[in-house]
Amino acid sequence: MTDAAKPHLRPFDPRFSCGPTKKHPGWSLEGLSGAALSRSHRAPAGLAKINEALERTHALLECPADYRVAMLGGSDTAAMEAAMWSLLGARGVDVFTWDEFGRRWMVDACEELKLEDLRTFEAPYGTTPDFNKAGADRDIVFTWNATAAGARVPNADWIAADRTGLTIADATSAAFAMPIDWPKVDVLTFSWQKAMGGEAQHGMVVLSPRALERLEAHRPPWPVPRLLQLYNKDGLNEGLFTGKTLNTPSLLCIEDYLDALKWASREGGLAALHGRVDANFAALSDWVGRTDWIDWMCTDAASRSPVSVTLKFADPDVAALSTEDQWALSRRMGSLLERENAALDVTPHPAAPPGLRIWCGPTIDADDVAALCPWLDWAYGEARAG
Structure with a gap:
């Protein structure tokens, strides 16, 4: 037992929550004064804000030029489920999990999608699974950083450079906070309320050319709810990458996310x-x-x-x-x-x-x-x- 005296100096900001996380230094409500409030998200002003968020995200994350970014409602959960429900089913799947959030994707694969050719690799809190068991010819679903377990993938060396399957990574607490090995990632999802301290209920998905090709060519054998569809009757849902969201986004939250992205650029x-x-x-x-x-x-x-x-x-x-x-x-x-x-x-x-x-x-x-x-x-x- 320690008998430490009560300290005199407190943190200037005591907010250490893992989500929603602290706003960036210098944040204030005045920084959101340019929000396109009470405007349609389909109007030029609203659409411009959404597109700016997509473009700044692509630039700040240093995504490869041919990777594309879309915004979805429902936070990282919807982004991950949209990827899984829209892309999986074309080949066998390996799921790696070592905390509560990764386990949810395993449950989706097992109990909701009921994938027939499925392998799961689960490890207890504080450890990680044996990533070397991943199949190069299989789709891989994993969490880049397990927020609840304090453990992350040590690197992406275990992902084959010449793989034929897709890699789908939940990176909600990794994006912006740690390096992402983009050549090893086909789908990356995250939410604004993690590393950037944004407001909840908005998720992002970044898709590689290989993932985009899968969306064009593959139709899953299960019905996909409209909010999770990354495709439409014509194939790839191009509107998602030009600010035409599947639901009505909060333009106040978008302004807050833009404020965080601009702060990061200034930093x-x-x-x-x-x-x-x-x-x-x-x-x-x-x-x-x-x-x-x-x-x-x-x-x-x-x-x-x-x-x-x-x-x-x-x-x-x-x-x-x-x-x-x-x-x-x-x-x-x-x-x-x-x-x-x-x-x-x-x-x-x-x-x-x-x-x-x-x-x-x-x-x-x-x-x-x-x-x-x-x-x-x-x-x-x-x-x-x-």
Whole structure:
């Protein structure tokens, strides 16, 4: 047990939620004053805003020139399900999962799409599956960064460069926050409320030429709801890539996303965003390295997420407690930190093991991470004593 005194210095911004994440530094409502409110999303003004969001996304993510970007309603969930429901069924499928969100795609493949030629590779929280089992002639569905487990793919070397199948990657907490190996990705999905701190209910899908070819040639054997259709009666739904969304988007949310994209460009683009993540992770890593009551949930450094940092209790006395009692400790710490306005929303995902989960994405400041660490020591001591 620690007996750390209550710190005097608080983080300037205590929001460390893994989603929705903190707004970018300098964000204000005034930055949204140019929103095309009370306008049709089909009118020139609304359509221009949507297209600007698509174009800025393509540029900031440094997508290859022949990859195309579309926006969908329903956040990353709809983007992933649109990809799975519209593209799968042409060949065998391998699904890799190691947290609650990846598991949802496995359940979709098994119970909703009922794929006949399906292989699943599942690993417990804090570890990753054996990616080398992926078939080069099969479609692959995986999560680039498992937000709830604090573990990511260590690299994309396991994806064959000469593959004949498609790769479909849920990258909702990886896009903008860590490098993406674009030649190894055919479909990439994400939501605005993760790395960029945008508002929820909007998802993005990035498609490679190979994925676009599949949409032109393949019709799945199951009925696909209209909101998930990346194609229409003429083949590829070209309107999706020119701002003609399948539902009515919030132009206020679009303005907020544009504001975040512009901030990122001013910061220095993708390299600057990755640099901010590195600085945040380094600050937290220094603390974990010198603290005996906490440890990484993911023991493999190469697979450890630098953005959704997930930690477990390492004190032998606490580790010997039941899961229920460890969760009680997590919640007590969370309540103490919130009461002091030192950290908000740092308890893990409800489906994950107990401990702490701290977002270190690009909108977080490293100084705030450094200021947070003494408060974690204090809250742990107080929660244990109570």
